[in-house]
Amino acid sequence: MLPASTVSSAEASPAAPLNYFLHAAGPAAxxxxxxxxxxxxxxxxxxxxxxxxxxxxxxxxxPAAPAEDLxxxxxxxxxxxxxxxxxxxxxxxxxxxxxxxxxxVASPASYPQLTITVTSYDWWWKADYGGDPNPARNFSTANEIHIPVGEPVKIQLKSADVIHTFWVPQLAGKTETIPGQTNEQWIQADRAGIYRGQCSQFCGAQHAHMAFEVVAQDPAAFSAWRDAQGRAASVPTGDAAVAAGKHLFDERCAGCHAIRGSDANGQQAPDLTHLGSRRTLAAGMLANTPDHLLDWIQHAQQIKPDGLMPSIALSANEAAALSAYLATLQ
The missing domain is CATH 1.10.287 (Helix Hairpins)
Incomplete structure (x- = not known):
């Protein structure tokens, strides 16, 4: 999880309602x-x-005069x-x-040094960090976008299915994501904090549950986060439960999800390489805790009906093993 020093006070809390568009936190907003x-x-x-x-x-x-006199x-x-x-x-x-x-607000005062490609899906957000000369710093994450404070960031917007709208009220206005088209936006945060984002174009049954967070950090903390995210997942050794959980993941989850450093290379669902570092699950619906994670895996269709994530039946032993493996993805 993020250290407390990387975020600001409750003013930028992700739990705050979206009426925070009445208070800007960057030059684009x-x-x-x-x-x-x-x-x-x-x-x-x-x-x-x-x-x-x-x-x-x-x-x-x-007036006392007849109407014709008016x-x-x-x-x-x-x-x-x-x-x-x-x-x-x-x-x-x-x-x-x-x-x-x-x-x-059409363009920032200085040319952005960081470009993030954000692709919208029914109903989550994929963020691709690319363009760095060091391939280890190029990776994908989901529903959580980290940016350095005080620097403009270019956002390239794509859609994998239908029209969505990318909106971070405190940082910028709305820009649509359209299938087959790449739109652009820029955001900048003047202070560290966590800023709630939301799809604001009706896109289906779970439109209201398609949120994300922008985490603004000081440049040093952001660089450290990017270095950590670029590393592949550690290979589990020595723990039978973790090994069993990895085997279970490879059998049931690897077709959709990817974990860098393993054989899982699915492209249709969030990359889980550093799942444990994220604050939320299911595009902002649940806090990222072990209990919520298992609940999401086993009851995804009850929590988010019509989503592409299926509910996966697990025995008690399977749930414990899978939880042990996923806990290693920090």
């Missing part, structure tokens, strides 16, 4: 946060103004002219502000 506040204020002001005019009209006494010169059209003029100016100013904001 701050301008749009201000834009949202300004547009919300203008919309509120317009709603109050219209409500006030409506109340005034309802309370105003009818003509344009009575002053009614002046309200329309003034209202149309003010509305046009305000809407034009909002459009200009919107375009300026979009331009300000």
């Amino acid at each position: 701050t301008p749009t946060m201000y834009l949202g506040w300004v547009f919300a204020a203008i919309s509120t002001l317009v709603a109050l103004l219209i409500a006030g005019l409506l109340i005034g009209a309802l309370l105003r006494k009818r 003509h344009a010169e009575a002053g009614g059209m002046r309200w329309i002219y003034v209202g149309t003029g003010i509305s046009s100016v305000v809407l034009l100013a909002m459009l200009v502000y919107l375009l300026v904001t979009l331009e300000s």
